[in-house]
Amino acid sequence: MKYFPQLLSLAAAVVLTVSCAQDDLTAKKEKLESLKGDLAKINTEIKTLEAEISDLDPEFAAQNKKSILITTAAARKGEFTHFVEVTGSVLSKKNVSISAETAGRVIEVPAIEGMRVNRGQILAMIDAEAIERNIAEMENSLELAKTIFEKQARLWEQKIGTEIQYLEAKNRKEGLEKSLASLKTQLDKAYVRAPFSGTVESVQVRLGELVQPGVPMFQFVGDSDLFIESDVSESYVGVLAKGDSVEVFFPSLKKNLISKVSAVGAIINPNNRTFKVEVALPNIADLKPNMIAVLKIQDYKNKDSVVVPSHLILSDNRGDYVFIVENGTAKKKYVKRGFSFGAETEIVDGLAGTETLVDKGFREVGDNFSVNIAQL
Known part of the structure; x- marks a missing residue:
């Protein structure tokens, strides 16, 4: 217990020290707040005086502006060139439905969806057994008719028999030849063939089905005669014409090519106020019908334009303007804009094309502001 008084004295000293430190901190905070209040008041007075002096002394205003x-x-x-950008779709002039030319039961379907075939390749076969039997009988009859005609012709050359007998034998032979040719044509129609080289898009018939002439069996798309069809706003009527150059971009292929307008529609669609435009396409292996294409069609060109970056053009109640740099000072220059395309805008009035424009920092400057050009 002999150390207890000493402990009490030490605790009292600690409490006193903490209390003094707390009082000192509070005093410093109060002094800081007071100085901040004085600083704000002084800054306000400085700005007021600067504004009053600037109104009375323009030279002081120019010198007082921050650079x-x-x-x-x-x-x-x-x-400067302006383009119309529209979206179109790749189509084929050889997109057809293939049907049978004769009635019968389907006995074979070699074609499958997505299959690429050449012109004349068989897509399906229809039962033609009856026609084949008729052909066999007709060939036997024709063989006999040829033999009779040849013998009758030799007799007629020897002036044996009558002319009527010779003509009847000749007529029978020729008639059978024509009938045989007709049967072979019918037999050929039992084979459904590709009308041109292309791709089988869909198969709409199954093995064993009965088919009739005119009923679709296949949807078939040719490899050639591809084109792009697009709907263009009627506001461009008279601007686009057949033969105009077109830049085509295929987003899925990441490919560009240059083509021409091959046809311009003569009718406005009343539902969306557009007209049709067709653009010819070369034979490209990767192109497929219904592929999306973006067309850039030139509708304006001026070889002597003044062009500025579009983002530097600002507007106020008076109109459009840019800031130019003259003798270390930003000057507000009102302009009249023309067409805009991409990141550039044509200026039709207000600039000569030799000016230096304020780029980065153009939103911080004002008319007659002092500027300092950064050295990049």
Whole structure:
């Protein structure tokens, strides 16, 4: 217990020290708040005085402005081209439904969906047993008729027999030849063939089914005669014409090519106020019908334009303007814009094309602001 008074003295000293430190911290916080209040008041007075002096002394206003760090971009003098961008779809002029030319039961279907075939290749076969039997009988009859005709012809050359007998034998032979040719044509129609080289898109018939002429059996798309069809707004009537150059982009293939407008529709669709435009396509292996294509059709071109980056054009109640740099000062220049395409805009009035524009920092500057061009 002899150390207890000493412990009490030590605790009292600690409490006193903490209390003094707390009082000192509070005093410092109060002083900081007071100084901040004084600083705000002083800054307000400074700004008020600067504004009053600037109204009375323009030279002081010019010297008092802060120099803003900017970068610059040059207005471009040269060719400007505007394009209409529309989406179209790849189609084929050889997209057809194939049907049978004769009635009968399907006995074989070699074709399958997605199969690429050549012109004349068999897609399906229809039962033609009756026609084949008729052909066999007709060939036997024709063989006999030929023999009789040949003998009758030799007799007639020897002036044996009558002319009527010779003509009847000749007529019978020729008639049988024509009948045999007709039966062979019917037999050939029992084979459904590809009308041109292409791809079997769908098979709509099954083995054993009865088919009739005119009933679709296959949907078939040719490899050639592909084109792009697109709907273009009626506002471009008279702008686009057959033969105009077109840049085509296929998003799925990441390919570009240059083609021409092959046809322009003469009717406006009343539902969407558009007209049809067709663009010819070369034979490209990767192209498939119904593929999406983006068309860039040129509708305006000026070889002597003033062009500026579109994002540098601002607007106020008076109109469009840009900031240009003259003698270290930003100047507000009102302009009249023309067409815009991509990241560029044509300026039809207000600039000569030799100006230096404020680029980065153009939203921080104002008219007659002092600027400092960053050295990149």
